Amino acid sequence: MTDRTAGLFVEGEPIHDTKAPAGPIETRWSRRKFEAKLVNPANRRKLSVIVVGTGLAGASASATLGEAGYVVKSFCYQDSPRRAHSIAAQGGINAAKNYKEDGDSVFRLFYDTVKGGDYRARESNVFRLAEVSTNIIDQCVAQGVPFAREYGGLLDNRSFGGVQVSRTFYARGQTGQQLLIGAYQALQRQVAAGSVEVFTRHEMLELVIVEGRARGIIVRDMVSGEIETHLADAVVLATGGYGNVFFLSTNAMGCNVTATWRAHRKGALFANPCFTQIHPTCIPVSGEHQSKLTLMSESLRNDGRIWVPKDPADRDKDPRQIPEEARDYYLERIYPSFGNLVPRDIASRAAKYQCDEGKGVGPGGLGVYLDFADVIARLGVDTVKARYGNLFDMYARITGENPYETPMRIYPAVHYTMGGLWVDYDLQSTIPGLFVAGEANFSDHGANRLGASALMQGLADGYFVLPNTIRDYLAAGPFPTVAQDAPEVVEARSAVQTRIEGFLSSNGSRTVDSFHRELGHIMWEYCGMERSEEGLLEAISRIRALRKEFQDDVRVLGANEQVNASLEKAGRVADLIDLGELMCIDALQRRESCGGHFRVESQTEDGEALRHDDEYAYVSAWQYSGEDGPPVLRKEPLVYEFVEMKQRSYK
């Protein structure tokens, strides 16, 4: 802590994961499953679980718990569970099947993921993830997920995100969609069987805690506006990531932090909030009207060459008129051995630097060229079309430019959030009975996530991990019935009502979106790819001013008792503002460059990221201490027994 950060947070007791067994890593998960108490099938009907979220993590958990015989209620804000944001994942899902006999194994997937996370994830969790990855593929195939196949009828694999083995299963460029439809269908089967009840267009706005246990949620029916209470023996949050704190991201419009943030305010620790992933190949912003960014698959970097004009004066020229010698293929120049295939964070940061130097192209100078002219000349248009046709079409539709003729323009965008609620090996948060799965938790990706591993984690959590660990908790239930008018319930419900009334009656002058956009600008500028103490302090004071202005000057029209998108957004943006501040504080205390983020104060002589394992090999888990108190930092030390920590080098 430096003098300037004093008072922004305080340090509390360290925290430890007490659930993962010690000893050989290969048997930890089987031992934990064996130790976890069983629930007799006849008792399961008496035990109820609320699952918020119907993405890969939530849908798979609800379906599996329903199959096991528990009484499940499932919630999502969209009009159908099938629309959760997992649907948008393009690339693929990893699994250690070693179908290609190329030396892959559970241990190698574990090793790659720990290394990919830049040694900031727990070994036990990651090993388990790699272990169950193979079951996921079996399960999905059995459900009818149409993965890509070879002519002989076997499943096809490809290599993804710079790893040296082919372990990624895919369904053209729509893997997330196909996996989610599989999980959604399994969920709908349980709805038909009567074991799961789905509440669509319902948004969770508060968590109910009774006698120290998570016992329910308060939700708003987004059509009628009714504030409902749902109670159960345990609550699972599978509500996805918070990338929308940046306003512009590749996330869906509705992605938000409300569910996890509300739980955080009620005592759940929030871990590593500043660990976000920035994807280098997105379509750049076209103007102030921009509402979201679209990802272009990373595979484009296999054949496209990235460059900017050497002379900023050439920025607005037709790129085809810029001769070879006036172009700077900067990745190939700086990283000759990896070239255009350097990891995501390096590619992203390098693009930012070029734009900072005034060499960026396209609207606002925020873009770099991704040029396919060479590969088209070498292999012909048809081959390129066969490889990337749908991506090129998508690009053409969005930008109105033809990438077969003129280079694409790309720019980095926020894509994934590694941080989330702190959970133990059982995926249980620090609130007993509150479990967290999928992108909403922090557990498996450390400071950076490998490509094709979020889908794997979502389904691992939902199909295989959570259903096994939650039983250890439920075995002590059913817990005493909570009355709808219990003081804790009334308190939670009236807090929600007061908040909604506050938004509707504030009669300010600015729209919710304008605040969201401003928050996004602050976060992107100061807590994005590159961070410094100076910038983060600036961001914190701006966010505080923004919060004040939001409270005084937001304008939300209409009533609660109707479909009201501004009202929905108001609650989400208010929570994102609070989260934004915590992200900056988290980034401030981590004075090291690690994983997806770069701290200017921590770099090597030639400007590369420098990690500090001696000081920062811990999870930063934050405890809420009221509206005015500084957040409390609780460190969970990370110990590496099976993988040796190494500095990355791509030069």
Add this chain to the structure above:
Amino acid sequence: MKITLRIWRQAGKDAPGRLVSYQRDDVSPDMSFLEMLDVLNEDLIAKGEEPVEFDSDCREGICGMCGLVINGEPHGPQVTTTCQLHMRSFEGCDSITIEPLRADAFPVLRDLVVDRSPLDRIIQAGGYVSVNTGSAPEAHSQLVPKVHADRAFDAAVCIGCGACAAACPNASAMLFLGAKVTHLGELPQGQPERDARVVNMLNQHDEEGFGGCTNVGACATACPKEIPLDVISQLNKDLRHSLVKGL
């Protein structure tokens, strides 16, 4: 671009609705269609008027949440979703009429937002393979010829947007139904329940108030994912099979 928008406004499920005109003088051709509506809404809020409610989420053409009838066509003039349309495809067009996806089975909830839950209930009636978590055999234990896997995939890309039903003069959701029947019917995993699936899903479809198919083909024209009309032929074939078996 200068455009007059005529937008369906309806306060609630049982309220009467009408088209309201909005003059826009500053539409950029690079805006997406929904961004154009976002900007309209920002202006409406500034003026103290309630914004136009419409659904969208991914804005990448994959979640199926968006869906507007634009100048009479579900998802507008191109073969894509509403969220993937850009204003440059409306150049030279001075007025645009925007209505919700209409079908008896899709009641309007407010403005352009409709209830498409019948589509979920059709899936509940049998659009799945019955396999509990953990009971799956090794993935390679069953080979699937590539042609079957590809055809299953082509049908499985349906995003459940409901445009097919809104386009159909009979308000039939047969393209949606056929897509699911074909997806699962092409794969070995889908065989055991194949006969019952088509009958149960079809019964649910009719119960929801969707109409019958008279081979107009408007559904396939409107479908943003180019689900081919032959999935309906497949559905009819599967139906005949199961009826012969007396299901």
